Amino acid sequence: MEKLSRWVLMLGMPLAIWHSYLVGDAAGFMNPEFARIFFWHFPFPIMATGLVSAGLWFSWKYLKTRDQAWDIRSQSAHEYAMLFILLTLASGVFFSKVQWGAWWQNDPRQVSFLLVSTVYIAYFVLRSAFPDPDKRAQNAAGYALAAFLPFLFLTFVFPRLPQVESFHPSETIMKGRLKGGYALVTVELMILVWILTAWVYKLRARSLLIAHKLENNYGSLESPRRSDVNAPVVRRLPNAPSDGESS
Amino acid sequence: MPSSYKPIFAVFRKEWLTESRTLSGITTTGLICFVSVVILNAITFTTKLNPLVAAGMYWMVLTFSAAISLPRTFLQEEEQGTADFWRLFATPEAVFWGKALFNITQMLIATVLMSVMFLIMLPVKLQNPIAFTLNGLAGAVAIASTSTLAGAIAAPASNRAALSTAISVPLLIFLINLGITGTATALGEGLKSGENGVIGMIAYAIATTTLGPVVYSKIWKS
Numbered sequence: 001m002e003k004l005s006r007w008v009l010m011l012g013m014p015l016a017i018w019h020s021y022l023v024g025d026a027a028g029f030m031n032p033e034f035a036r037i038f039f040w041h042f043p044f045p046i047m048a049t050g051l052v053s054a055g056l057w058f059s060w061k062y063l064k065t066r067d068q069a070w071d072i073r074s075q076s077a078h079e080y081a082m083l084f085i086l087l088t089l090a091s092g093v094f095f096s097k098v099q100w101g102a103w104w105q106n107d108p109r110q111v112s113f114l115l116v117s118t119v120y121i122a123y124f125v126l127r128s129a130f131p132d133p134d135k136r137a138q139n140a141a142g143y144a145l146a147a148f149l150p151f152l153f154l155t156f157v158f159p160r161l162p163q164v165e166s167f168h169p170s171e172t173i174m175k176g177r178l179k180g181g182y183a184l185v186t187v188e189l190m191i192l193v194w195i196l197t198a199w200v201y202k203l204r205a206r207s208l209l210i211a212h213k214l215e216n217n218y219g220s221l222e223s224p225r226r227s228d229v230n231a232p233v234v235r236r237l238p239n240a241p242s243d244g245e246s247s
Numbered sequence: 248m249p250s251s252y253k254p255i256f257a258v259f260r261k262e263w264l265t266e267s268r269t270l271s272g273i274t275t276t277g278l279i280c281f282v283s284v285v286i287l288n289a290i291t292f293t294t295k296l297n298p299l300v301a302a303g304m305y306w307m308v309l310t311f312s313a314a315i316s317l318p319r320t321f322l323q324e325e326e327q328g329t330a331d332f333w334r335l336f337a338t339p340e341a342v343f344w345g346k347a348l349f350n351i352t353q354m355l356i357a358t359v360l361m362s363v364m365f366l367i368m369l370p371v372k373l374q375n376p377i378a379f380t381l382n383g384l385a386g387a388v389a390i391a392s393t394s395t396l397a398g399a400i401a402a403p404a405s406n407r408a409a410l411s412t413a414i415s416v417p418l419l420i421f422l423i424n425l426g427i428t429g430t431a432t433a434l435g436e437g438l439k440s441g442e443n444g445v446i447g448m449i450a451y452a453i454a455t456t457t458l459g460p461v462v463y464s465k466i467w468k469s
Contacts, residue, residue: 063465119417126414129404142400142466146393146418149454153421161428161443 002202005195013196016188023181034098039185041091043193044084045113049155051081051201052120056148059141071137072212074144076205078123080197085117100167108164112154119147119154254337258345262320266349272316273353279312280361288368298434299427301371306386306426309361310419313354313390318398318411320346325402339467343460347395354391358383374435382429382445386422389452393418396459400466422451 020039025032058074061067092113096105104110126143130136159166178186266272287304324330333342362383366373373379397415401407428444438444 115417115420118420122414122417126400126404126410129401129406129410135403138466139400139403142396142462143414145462145465146396146400146458149458150418150421153451157447158421158424 002199005199009192009196009199012188012192016185016192019181019188020185023185026182029099030101031098034095037091037095037098039189040193041088041095042186043190044088044091045155046190047193047197048081048084048088048116051077051084051197052148052151055081056144059144062137062141063145066134068133068137068212069209071133071141072208073205074141075127076201076208078120078144079204080201082117082120082124084197085113085120088113089117105167107168108166109159109168112158116151116154119150123147254341255344255348258337258342259348262346262349265323266353272319273356276312276316276353276357277360279315280308280357281364283308283312284361284364284368287365291369294370296370298371298436299431301369301434302427302430302436304369305361305365305430306423309358309386309426310390310416310423312357312361313394314397314412314415314419317350317354317391317394318401318408318415320350320395321398321402322407322411325407330402334467339464340460342467343395343399343463346399347392347456347459350391350395351388354387355384358387371434373433375433378429378442378445379433382426382433382448385445385448385452386426386429389422389448389455390419392452392456392459393422396455396462399463422448422455425451 020036026035026038029035055074055077058070058077062070062074089110092110093103096107096110097103123140123143127136127140130139158164159168287308321330324333362379365371394411394415397418398411401411401414404410425444425448428438429442429448432438432442432444
């Protein structure tokens, strides 16, 4: 399955990028050629939402089983969720500049995703505050559960409040306005980004699990040389007899 | 009183007795609110205040005063080494509800005082007192229960005081937004369906008070 994913990515990604330049420019945009950033901007928040939900599930599983493996999975999911939140913001900022003329438009969706980023930055701040792995896992899992409510509200409720007016069109996909080549490239890249996300998430979680197992079996992975303060420092005098020589 | 409520009120009573010795929590919250309103008054005394900006200031003051002072109830247990005592003798739900109840009381007092000062000292006109009151009270409950949970999560860390503030503010962000919508509408800002902000705030208060004990019971044992 993993091999297949790698082949699909290796062949599919260049083809999809090539295809995205073959479709005609979108109508009704200030810079139609730059409208192609939508192909990348669209899957990022969806991946972020999926990974935050997965992180929540893994956190819940950790609290039920107290198995460190679930915390490691939750950490990996939150790390990639954070990456996709930042990619959403970065691609959004670029899109904002080329289509609306300003790097930061104060658009409610831009602001809500920025607020979401602060919620999950706090998750990593919290993790770094606990040196003990069990306490870290337990409290980070508790925070992940508590943070899901503001995440849901900020992502799904806030941008749709009646008093909130956004530059983001909310009905393009629901009403089938995305057609032809544009729709095809959007679906292609959506699937490919999803496969890529699943693959890199698995790699990260697996590497952390291996590191955790090694540390459990052999102690710290770091060399004790630099930290070993009890090692004696022996300085040999120039005229002193070497070991084995009798005086 | 049903027997299941007794441990909750015992925790609440303990918090109240501890607080009554020094009144440090209530005076800290009150002072932050008072000084903030005085500063806002000093900044805005020559200008007419837009209801939306005024509502933003109101919720910023309430949120930050709560984020600084409310997590104390859990933090001091770890500092005094009494957290393990609770683990031996009480259920997590009773501890959380008792402490949350105390924080809610403290926050309600602070909100009422802050609102009175805010309306007297700042150039704002109250158009809808019922929406303003309901929004403020529901917001106080939601802020208190969220800050209590943030305090419980951050309590075992060594930098617990700074950490609890750092993690409670992001959790309160959406609440500030809902609060601003309701308060701005009550102060006369013509927001589309602004009254729904008050309903949203009440729903959020219910959600946070329900979620708090569930999460706390899961991180209770360490």
